[in-house]
Amino acid sequence: MADTHAEAWYLDRGILHQVLDRLRAVESRAELLQQTQALRQALADPSQPIHHVAATPAAVSVQAIFVLDALEQIEAAHTLERALYYVRRLQRGLLTVRTNTINDINLNRWKEYTHIITDSLWIEERRDRSGTHSADYWGNFIPQIPHQMMQRYTRSGDWVLDTFAGSGTTLIEARRLGRNALGVELQPAVAEQTSARVQSEPNHHAVHTSIHTGDSTTVDWAALLAQHGQQSAQLVLMHPPYFDIIRFSNDPRDLSNAASVEHFLQGLSQVAANVVPLLERGRFLVLVIGDTYTRGEWLPLGFWAMQAVQQHGLRLKSIVVKNFEDTAGKRSQKELWRYRALVGGFYVFKHEYIFIFQKL
Numbered sequence: 001m002a003d004t005h006a007e008a009w010y011l012d013r014g015i016l017h018q019v020l021d022r023l024r025a026v027e028s029r030a031e032l033l034q035q036t037q038a039l040r041q042a043l044a045d046p047s048q049p050i051h052h053v054a055a056t057p058a059a060v061s062v063q064a065i066f067v068l069d070a071l072e073q074i075e076a077a078h079t080l081e082r083a084l085y086y087v088r089r090l091q092r093g094l095l096t097v098r099t100n101t102i103n104d105i106n107l108n109r110w111k112e113y114t115h116i117i118t119d120s121l122w123i124e125e126r127r128d129r130s131g132t133h134s135a136d137y138w139g140n141f142i143p144q145i146p147h148q149m150m151q152r153y154t155r156s157g158d159w160v161l162d163t164f165a166g167s168g169t170t171l172i173e174a175r176r177l178g179r180n181a182l183g184v185e186l187q188p189a190v191a192e193q194t195s196a197r198v199q200s201e202p203n204h205h206a207v208h209t210s211i212h213t214g215d216s217t218t219v220d221w222a223a224l225l226a227q228h229g230q231q232s233a234q235l236v237l238m239h240p241p242y243f244d245i246i247r248f249s250n251d252p253r254d255l256s257n258a259a260s261v262e263h264f265l266q267g268l269s270q271v272a273a274n275v276v277p278l279l280e281r282g283r284f285l286v287l288v289i290g291d292t293y294t295r296g297e298w299l300p301l302g303f304w305a306m307q308a309v310q311q312h313g314l315r316l317k318s319i320v321v322k323n324f325e326d327t328a329g330k331r332s333q334k335e336l337w338r339y340r341a342l343v344g345g346f347y348v349f350k351h352e353y354i355f356i357f358q359k360l
Contacts, residue, residue, distance in 0.1 A: 009043070009067070010052035010059040013095070019050070020091040029080050032087075036071050043067065060094055063112040067094070102234075102283065104155050116151055122322040122354075141239050141288050145322070145354060146170040149237065150177050153284040153356075156205070158234035159225065161278065163216040163271050168194040170237050171209040178205030182224050182233075187249050188213045215253050217270040221278045233278050236285040238309070240268055242352075243292050243301055261299065269308040276312045279359050285314060290352035298346065302353040314357035323351050 019039055026032045042048040043064075052059040070090040077083035092098075093108040105113055124144055146160075146169060154160060156178045162170040165183025167190075174181035175198065185191040191213040198209050208228055212219070225231060241248060241256035243264045248256045258264035272285075279285060287309050292301045310316055337348050 007064040009062050009064055010055055011043075011062060011067075011094070012050050012052060013058055013060050015050045016060060016094055020087065020094070023074075023087045024084060024091070026080075026084075029083065032080065032083055033075060036075055040068075040071060062094060062109070065114075066109050066112050069111060099155075102153055102155070103151065105151075117148055120318065120320050122320055124322060124324070141169060142324075143169050143173055145239075145286075145288060146173040146237055147177070149284075149286045149354075149356075150174060150179050150235065153286075154179050154235050157207070159228075159230055159232075160235045160237065161221060161233045161275060162237045162239075163275055164239050164241075165194060165211050166190065166239070168198045168211060170239075171198045171211060172201050175201045175203055175205070175207060175209045178207055179235075180208045180228070180230075181210075182221075183209075183211040184214045184216045184219050185211055186213070186215055186251060186254055217253070217267060217274055219274065221275055225278060232280045234280055234283045236275050236279050237288075238268075238271065238275075238286065239288040240271070240305070242290050245290075245292055261301065261304070264301075265304055265308045268305055269311070272309045272312045272314075276314065276359065281359050283359055284317070285309070285357045285359065287355040287357070288352065289355075290349065293346065293349070296344065296346075302355075306353070306355045309355070310357060313360050315360055316355065317358045318356040320354035320356070321351050322354055 019035075019042075023032065023035050023039075026035060042050045045051075046053075055061050067090070070086065070093070074083050074086045074090070077086060093106075096108060097106050098108045099106060105116070122144075124142060146162075150160065150173060154177075158179050160170065160174050160179050160181040162181060162183040165171065165185040168183065171181045171183050171194075183194075185194060191211050195211045198211065203209075212224060221233075222231075225233065241254070241264075243258065243261060244256055246256060248254055251257065255264055255267045258267060276285065287305060289302050289305045292299045306316070306319075340346075341348050
């Protein structure tokens, strides 16, 4: 049996007004229960006039869970006064929109956003492989990360900057979500392949998404934005190499070829110094990075990177720990790595960090 709570409804705006106005005018709990039961019956029958078959200007699009949970709360209220408060709240949620300045989330209907993660521990069993996303580029992050970050920290039409564009994961998600995005990639061949992949993703929102070949420590972000009539961006995503765990090229400017951890952190700091001035005040920068292990010692690369980036006029808003069940390098060697861990007295990496900063 289908879960009614998971359904999406298109409800007639005018009828909703009438029904909820009648609910607000009841004078007893018995009358209120009678009215809510009648509304439940109408909602349960798609042939009733309160339902539309598709989104139209006269229809309110809503998740069934929002309405049904609200009705349950109304019916469970111990006093008529409290029940009517819940009715008014339901009416606001259905017929008015309340957002903040950094995203499109309708706070009057926050229960609908079950797909948006607010916990600091992310358990992701597998990466999203839909559309033009590809897992054949070592070291690219899962699409769920930029997807979540853009939903939390941008609005439709905002501009996103990706300092390490790689295989274009951020740009593809921006295209899907209706955000404009500019990415910079050091390797020309990778940038060319990524550009073709991004452009093959359907652009239903008519946004701009492009990748540019360059070094993020020196690239002129202001000039890139100015080409599109923009002076600033609303979100920055940084997913650098995790020092030398994966060598991405032979280019000495590549942070995966840094001579030492200190040089790596200096380069990462320079990337932040170069891009943060283009980020609007109060908006967000997201750094995705993990730790490393060398010569028998765990190096807290993630937290060192956090400090290197934060010093550029940012405050730390949140830290998310994300697990990864599989990596290309360890996929066929799980038993070997378990043996090595037992012999060497260490623990096998299964997490990375998502640091969320806000510009002061």
